[in-house]
Amino acid sequence: MNSNIKSIVIVCPTLDPNNISGVSSVARFIIKNNRSVTYTHFEIGKKNHEKGGLFRILRTANNFKNWILFLREKKGCIIHYNFPITRKSALRDPLFMTISKYYSCKLIIHIHGGNYLQNNETPFWVSWILKGIFSMQTPIIVQSQTEKHIFENKFGAQNVYSLPNCIDLNGTICFERKINIDRPLTVLFIGRIVEAKGINYIYEAFKILKERGIPFYLIFAGQEEKNNQFINKFVNTFKEEFCYKGIVLNREKDELLKKSDIFLLPSFYEGLPLSLLECMSFGLTPIVTNVGSISLCVENNENGIIIKDHNSDNIIEAIEQLHNDRNKLYQLGNKSMEKIKNLFDPDKYILKLNEIYDFWN
Known part of the structure; x- marks a missing residue:
């Protein structure tokens, strides 16, 4: 320069x-x-x-x-x-x-x-x-x-x-993801909790998954644009199967990513979200919409799952698929980690x- x-x-x-x-x-x-x-x-x-x-x-x-x-x-x-x-x-x-x-x-x-x-x-x-x-x-x-x-x-x-x-990759250097063989899938949404992130479609999808008896642990991290717009509804419906963490930073965020299996972002529009890059760097399997520049990082069934926006059925399908095939979950997660480390x-x-x-x- x-x-x-x-x-x-x-x-x-x-x-x-x-x-x-x-x-x-x-x-x-x-x-x-x-x-x-x-x-x-x-x-x-x-x-x-x-x-x-x-x-x-x-x-x-x-x-x-x-x-x-x-x-x-x-x-x-x-x-x-x-x-x-x-x-x-x-x-x-x-x-x-x-x-x-x-x-x-x-x-x-x-x-x-x-x-x-x-x-x-x-x-x-x-x-x-x-x-x-x-x-x-x-x-x-x-x-x-x-x-x-x-x-x-x-x-x-x-x-x-x-x-x-x-993103900085320092926190991922010594981390190795282990396969989740039989525990309920931990699904993480992290970011602004607003309608345009597909929050209502997440709610509808997990409501049906619960009715079908599919075990899960859904975590939201971030902040609502309007207080009590969404969180109370999730708490009341999913009880102990849902956890709201608020804003997470630094080591707390790293620990949360290490414990999660899936990063879920059914957004209507994006650029290239840092939350996606961070989650992939820790080997979470991304389930995301093909908006903005997300396709730069996520290839369907190669290192994640691409879903349609405004579509809860696709979310259900993807979660059920990974619930039933833990080897695929593990492989997609490892490939997502490799992608970030090689690309950025x-x-x-x-x-x-x-x-x-x-x-x-």
């Missing part, structure tokens, strides 16, 4: 480890591992349990005022702007990015999934805004070659770079990221 790049502004939600944002986790990983750069954090985005409505509007307005003051001091700086393509972000972030160009700042836009990424029914006004942003002569970081083609074809973007999310290298990730930063030199 060129020696004249010493400081970069990184824009994302709070860096507090207790924040469940995947975007924040990616930013923390970058700041921790990129020793060639001094990062200055500017916070934009939702916090855990933050109020919506008028409160959110006022907070965004205050953020925008602070952003302008910040840019006056940092005029001409390089900005690593993390951008999930959701409705709220599409309304807010293009304005922040556009005003940064007025202050001669040099943008790198880092995409983190979102429901408008692969949605063919994107509203006209959203498409118009996004095409305006992505047509700027600025580097755009995406999670896979699939996303790269989408940005080039759908939004007419140039200078698009594929750089899949990465933090040093190579940072090297490629710094090459993208060099676009502006």
